[in-house]
Amino acid sequence: MSSPILEVTCLTKAYADRPILRGVSFKLAAGERAALLGPSGSGKTTLLNCIGGVDRADTGVVSIADEKLHALDADGLARVRRTHIGTVFQFFHLLPTLTAAENVELPLQLLGITAAEREKRVRALLERVGVSHRASALPSELSGGEMQRVAIARAIIHRPALLLADEPTGNLDSHTGEQVLDLLAEVVQESQAALLMVTHSDEAAKRCQRILRMKDGELTEA
Numbered sequence: 715m716s717s718p719i720l721e722v723t724c725l726t727k728a729y730a731d732r733p734i735l736r737g738v739s740f741k742l743a744a745g746e747r748a749a750l751l752g753p754s755g756s757g758k759t760t761l762l763n764c765i766g767g768v769d770r771a772d773t774g775v776v777s778i779a780d781e782k783l784h785a786l787d788a789d790g791l792a793r794v795r796r797t798h799i800g801t802v803f804q805f806f807h808l809l810p811t812l813t814a815a816e817n818v819e820l821p822l823q824l825l826g827i828t829a830a831e832r833e834k835r836v837r838a839l840l841e842r843v844g845v846s847h848r849a850s851a852l853p854s855e856l857s858g859g860e861m862q863r864v865a866i867a868r869a870i871i872h873r874p875a876l877l878l879a880d881e882p883t884g885n886l887d888s889h890t891g892e893q894v895l896d897l898l899a900e901v902v903q904e905s906q907a908a909l910l911m912v913t914h915s916d917e918a919a920k921r922c923q924r925i926l927r928m929k930d931g932e933l934t935e936a
């Protein structure tokens with residue numbers, strides 16, 4: 715069997731001596747979609763941040779596409795994040811002074827992809843996520859659903875192995891949220907990325923094959 719895209723082993727993290735993650739272990743394979751559920755304050759975002767290289771775990775191992783995060787310096791971590799990880803946030807986090815197309819293009823610029831190739835891929839992906847007619851719009855001119863479609867395109871444009879989503883529908887009405895969830899599931903399926911999605915939404919969890927639950931710093935699988 716091929717090695718997992720994401721392997722988390724015995725991860726621990728404390729804030730001011732208060733344990734938040736108490737030995738979290740799980741694996742995700744290519745094409746797998748996992749919902750991460752749990753009460754507020756149970757450590758879901760902390761876990762996502764340690765996996766995404768935004769925060770460092772105290773002990774334990776996060777391995778993404780066979781790269782062990784704790785062994786990397788800041789440059790190495792930035793490289794792994796640019797290459798292997800895409801992230802979708804609740805509040806979209808689009809850069810306000812860039813157009814939709816420029817936001818989506820950004821990860822490819824960071825990877826040094828040529829302008830011609832960037833333009834081709836951005837155009838095709840905006841088409842795929844249903845916002846090609848809004849390519850020249852600034853984020854402030856987009857609806858919430860359009861912003862999240864653009865953000866999803868930005869998260870997958872560089873074909874990452876791992877997609878992290880933190881409450882991707884938390885700021886959308888339920889109908890728009892369901893459309894965005896369908897899109898997210900489809901693009902993950904098409905790209906065979908692994909998806910780890912923090913959510914409080916049953917609708918979001920339904921679209922995942924695996925349900926992981928955080929409780930008191932420990933992870934269990936339903």
Ligand SMILES: Nc1ncnc2c1ncn2[C@@H]1O[C@H](COP(=O)(O)OP(=O)(O)OP(=O)(O)O)[C@@H](O)[C@H]1O
Pocket residue numbers: 729730734752753754755756757758759760761
């Ligand atoms: N930088 C930090 N410094 C200190 N404590 C923190 C920090 N970040 C998070 N915490 C605490 O760690 C605990 C877990 O937070 P986390 O955001 O991971 O929970 P969560 O499960 O994602 O919650 P929610 O569902 O409300 O977003 C909380 O009690 C939070 O206050």
